[in-house]
Amino acid sequence: MSDVLSAPLVVEFPFTRSLGPVQSAFLTGLRERTVLGVRTEDGTVLVPPVEYDPVTANEIRDLVEVAPTGTVTTWAWNPAPRRDQPLGTPFAWVLVRLDGAATALLHVLDAPGPDAVRAGMRVRIRWAATRTGAITDIACFEPYDGEPDDSEPAPHTGEFTDPVTGIVTPARLDYVHTPGRAQSAYLTALEDHRMVGERCPACRKVYVPPRGACPTCGVATAEQVEVGPRGTVTTFCIVNIKAKNLDIEVPYVYAHIALDGADLALHGRIAGIPYDQVRMGLRVEPVWAGAGQGSRHPDHYRPTGEPDADYDTYKELV
Amino acid sequence: MRDVAIVAFAQTAHRRRTDELSEVDLLMPVLHEVLGATGLKANEIGFTCSGSADYLAGRAFSFTMALDGVGAHPPISESHVEMDGAWALYEAWVKIQTGEADTALVYSYGKSSPGRVRDVLTRQLDPYYLAPLWPDSVALAALQAQALIDAGATDEGALAAVAARNRTAAAGNPHAQLAGDVPAGDYLVHPLRTGDCPPIGDGAAAVVLAAGDTARALCARPAWIRGIDHRIEAHGLGVRDLTDSPSARLAAERAGAFERPVDTAELHAPFTSQEVVLRQALRLGDDVRVNPSGGALAANPVMAAGLIRLGEAAARIHRGESDRALAHATSGPCLQQNLVAVLEGESAHA
Ligand SMILES: [Zn+2]
Numbered sequence: 001m002s003d004v005l006s007a008p009l010v011v012e013f014p015f016t017r018s019l020g021p022v023q024s025a026f027l028t029g030l031r032e033r034t035v036l037g038v039r040t041e042d043g044t045v046l047v048p049p050v051e052y053d054p055v056t057a058n059e060i061r062d063l064v065e066v067a068p069t070g071t072v073t074t075w076a077w078n079p080a081p082r083r084d085q086p087l088g089t090p091f092a093w094v095l096v097r098l099d100g101a102a103t104a105l106l107h108v109l110d111a112p113g114p115d116a117v118r119a120g121m122r123v124r125i126r127w128a129a130t131r132t133g134a135i136t137d138i139a140c141f142e143p144y145d146g147e148p149d150d151s152e153p154a155p156h157t158g159e160f161t162d163p164v165t166g167i168v169t170p171a172r173l174d175y176v177h178t179p180g181r182a183q184s185a186y187l188t189a190l191e192d193h194r195m196v197g198e199r200c201p202a203c204r205k206v207y208v209p210p211r212g213a214c215p216t217c218g219v220a221t222a223e224q225v226e227v228g229p230r231g232t233v234t235t236f237c238i239v240n241i242k243a244k245n246l247d248i249e250v251p252y253v254y255a256h257i258a259l260d261g262a263d264l265a266l267h268g269r270i271a272g273i274p275y276d277q278v279r280m281g282l283r284v285e286p287v288w289a290g291a292g293q294g295s296r297h298p299d300h301y302r303p304t305g306e307p308d309a310d311y312d313t314y315k316e317l318v
Numbered sequence: 319m320r321d322v323a324i325v326a327f328a329q330t331a332h333r334r335r336t337d338e339l340s341e342v343d344l345l346m347p348v349l350h351e352v353l354g355a356t357g358l359k360a361n362e363i364g365f366t367c368s369g370s371a372d373y374l375a376g377r378a379f380s381f382t383m384a385l386d387g388v389g390a391h392p393p394i395s396e397s398h399v400e401m402d403g404a405w406a407l408y409e410a411w412v413k414i415q416t417g418e419a420d421t422a423l424v425y426s427y428g429k430s431s432p433g434r435v436r437d438v439l440t441r442q443l444d445p446y447y448l449a450p451l452w453p454d455s456v457a458l459a460a461l462q463a464q465a466l467i468d469a470g471a472t473d474e475g476a477l478a479a480v481a482a483r484n485r486t487a488a489a490g491n492p493h494a495q496l497a498g499d500v501p502a503g504d505y506l507v508h509p510l511r512t513g514d515c516p517p518i519g520d521g522a523a524a525v526v527l528a529a530g531d532t533a534r535a536l537c538a539r540p541a542w543i544r545g546i547d548h549r550i551e552a553h554g555l556g557v558r559d560l561t562d563s564p565s566a567r568l569a570a571e572r573a574g575a576f577e578r579p580v581d582t583a584e585l586h587a588p589f590t591s592q593e594v595v596l597r598q599a600l601r602l603g604d605d606v607r608v609n610p611s612g613g614a615l616a617a618n619p620v621m622a623a624g625l626i627r628l629g630e631a632a633a634r635i636h637r638g639e640s641d642r643a644l645a646h647a648t649s650g651p652c653l654q655q656n657l658v659a660v661l662e663g664e665s666a667h668a
Pocket of ligand 1: 200201202203204205214215216217218
């Protein structure tokens with residue numbers, strides 16, 4: 001059996017981003033099936049548009065409308081679509097220079113296979129059925145027979161009713177987190193309601209929870225030392241604002257607790273005593289969350305009833 | 319300008335997974351190795367700078383855990399870049415140039431094994447136009463490879479030869495993850511096959527920099543940084559000519575790479591096609607020994623692979639196997655950002 005724990009870790013975040021005038025016009029335009037570019041001072045039309053000239057860094061606001069048809073400048077065939085990519089069937093990644101534009105847009109092309117794709121092929125936008133003002137309003141590109149339209153792109157005000165001014169871009173990444181040897185040993189001991197720290201071979205300090213290294217000496221720690229279960233409050237604060245999704249009545253006390261035998265205070269909630277009677281030096285012991293398996297952490301700490309610890313015994317840990 | 323040299327380099331054996339190791343466990347052996355090589359104690363280092371990425375670990379401020387390994391208490395002068403460690407080395411070099419430090423410890427690490435690195439790297443892309451499409455790192459490299467093929471700059475056979483040459487060289491590198499005869503494999507994203515792509519793995523690296531006589535005291539043959547520069551291109555892929563790397567060329571020019579020939583080049587080219595672009599942009603002829611370590615095609619610990627190129631080039635100078643070497647690091651899709659350093663041994667052009 002491996003001593004190292006692992007667990008799924010999902011990181012999800014719906015980033016909310018505001019759009020400047022150019023990106024707002026471009027993404028609102030996609031919602032309305034209108035593709036806008038921006039013209040730089042030297043007359044180059046950039047699609048997708050940016051707010052600052054990539055060459056001069058000057059602000060640019062001169063919007064023009066380009067065609068929903070274009071030419072593939074380069075491509076790559078993706079035989080195995082990954083989660084969240086625009087198409088669920090094999091597709092080509094493409095850079096497409098839309099008719100009227102001088103630069104290319106990255107998107108995907110729905111095609112039967114790599115033999116059906118080449119640089120120079122003509123394509124057109126397939127619009128998404130539901131459009132919200134996002135790059136994904138272009139569902140994909142599809143092959144198209146028409147010749148390039150060489151006409152000059154028409155100026156566009158960039159004004160639409162109900163413009164999109166922000167986007168929400170959800171993202172999810174999946175991990176399997178492995179905390180390593182030291183923290184695995186700590187978590188495994190918690191299952192038996194024991195707390196295990198590690199002693200630095202150089203300075204002899206005991207760290208809990210152990211992180212595998214002494215931050216003072218910069219060397220690995222390995223010698224396991226059981227600490228607590230009793231400890232001393234070294235400092236504390238009184239929490240008056242109820243946290244979302246947290247079933248703890250306020251006010252409550254959050255404290256740093258130096259477990260007996262440890263050279264680093266850890267933190268926990270103090271209960272079983274009125275909040276305004278908690279004090280530095282108070283002797284406490286853990287009360288475990290639930291019982292048996294799955295009860296891997298103290299729910300809170302409560303007073304032991306012992307006399308308070310003398311300040312000199314814990315002053316180095318405050 | 320102060321004379322600054324790389325005086326020590328260490329790297330881990332790069333592996334597909336290192337579940338039993340936390341980041342600091344991964345890092346400590348290389349930190350101790352470079353300190354041991356110089357005889358410096360952790361508290362004698364003037365400046366410490368690291369490179370890593372939270373998205374690889376899936377945890378905010380993940381680099382703070384690694385700081386335990388450098389003896390960060392009592393407080394040290396320290397900084398971090400959310401980039402490859404090559405850029406941390408650049409920051410440390412600047413710090414030494416200011417005169418605020420005479421020595422610097424630079425390290426970086428990356429564990430790709432906890433997540434799916436192709437997906438993770440999409441999060442460094444433009445969040446408005448690119449990231450919502452989830453174009454993964456192999457897909458973007460494949461667009462560049464196809465552009466090169468269409469331009470007549472390479473073909474699939476030539477790319478396979480790049481892979482074979484790097485991995486044959488890696489047979490002599492005990493740290494390499496992938497070495498020797500590696501099959502070309504299936505298309506991952508056409509035209510790139512698995513053999514054209516780097517291995518996914520975990521690893522760490524560290525170097526020590528020192529100025530002037532301090533460097534001479536710490537190392538028999540310091541690898542002097544004669545020039546170092548880094549440049550970036552527009553983030554819009556469709557704005558760039560993907561068959562060229564003007565940023566790499568400009569960085570090399572500013573680093574003095576074109577003033578005299580180099581004998582060795584360590585290129586950070588995770589994909590075979592990127593070596594084609596870089597050889598041309600950096601004007602490397604067939605007489606230059608490119609990636610004697612096997613390069614990123616043999617081991618690609620994300621966020622450390624660029625620093626390793628600087629370290630490998632320096633180590634060859636330390637061993638007397640090179641007199642003047644070019645080291646290159648890249649970041650971002652399709653060689654968007656490039657760093658070039660020129661390293662020399664003491665008597666290269668006395
Ligand atoms: Zn210690």
